[in-house]
Amino acid sequence: MVLELRTYRLKPGTRADFVHVMTTQVVPLLRGHGVDVVDCGASLVDENGREEAYLIRAFPSLQAHREQEEAFYNSDAWLRGPREEVVSRLEGYHSIVIEASPEAVQALRG
Numbered sequence: 001m002v003l004e005l006r007t008y009r010l011k012p013g014t015r016a017d018f019v020h021v022m023t024t025q026v027v028p029l030l031r032g033h034g035v036d037v038v039d040c041g042a043s044l045v046d047e048n049g050r051e052e053a054y055l056i057r058a059f060p061s062l063q064a065h066r067e068q069e070e071a072f073y074n075s076d077a078w079l080r081g082p083r084e085e086v087v088s089r090l091e092g093y094h095s096i097v098i099e100a101s102p103e104a105v106q107a108l109r110g
Contacts, residue, residue, distance in 0.1 A: 001058055001059065001060060001099070001100050001101065001102055001105055002058070002059040002060070002061060002062050002064070002065050002097055002098070002099060002100070003038070003056065003057070003058050003059075003097070003098050003099070003100040003104070003105060003108075004055075004056070004057045004058075004059070004065065004095055004096070004097045005054070005056055005095065005096050005097075005098070006054065006055045006056070006057070006093055006094070006095040007043070007052055007053070007054050007093060007094050007095075008052060008053045008054065008055070008090060008092075008093045009047075009050050009051075009052055009090070009091040009092045009093065009094075010050070010051040010052060010053060010089055010090060010091060011051075011089055011090070011091055012050075012051060013051075014051065014089035015042055015051040015052075015053060016042075017085075017089065018053055018086070018089040018090075019040075019041060019042050019053055021082055021085045021086060021089075022040050022053065022055065022086065023040055023041070025081065025082040025085070026040075026082050026086060027040050029072075029077055029078065029081060029082065030057070030072060032077075033068065033071060033072045033075065033077075034068060035057055035059075035068050035072060036057060036058040036059065036105075037055070037056070037057055038056040038057060038058050038105060038108050038109050038110070039054070039055075039056045039108060039109060039110035040053075040054065040055045040056070040110070041053065041054060041110065042054075050091070056108055058100070058105045062097070065097060
């Protein structure tokens with residue numbers, strides 16, 4: 001399996017709203033597009049005093065990762081849906097994509 005770990009650096013004072021939008025709107029939308037959302041939430045520690053959050057997604061392959069991401073981020077549901085609520089709270093984000101066993105993915109489920 002392929003596991004994507006994405007961290008979000010947020011504008012000050014936006015973490016609670018960001019996490020709410022992610023968990024109530026974005027995660028269900030991702031799952032509706034067939035994306036396996038493993039976990040999503042607020043970081044327990046602020047890096048250099050900056051608010052952060054995370055999203056963990058699993059994919060059967062690197063190709064599936066590319067295809068599902070492209071389909072989701074180009075969809076009307078995302079572009080006309082919660083996109084602006086997410087993007088307006090971001091200072092930036094960073095993702096890493098690694099190989100992981102199904103057992104490791106299961107252990108990370110929130």
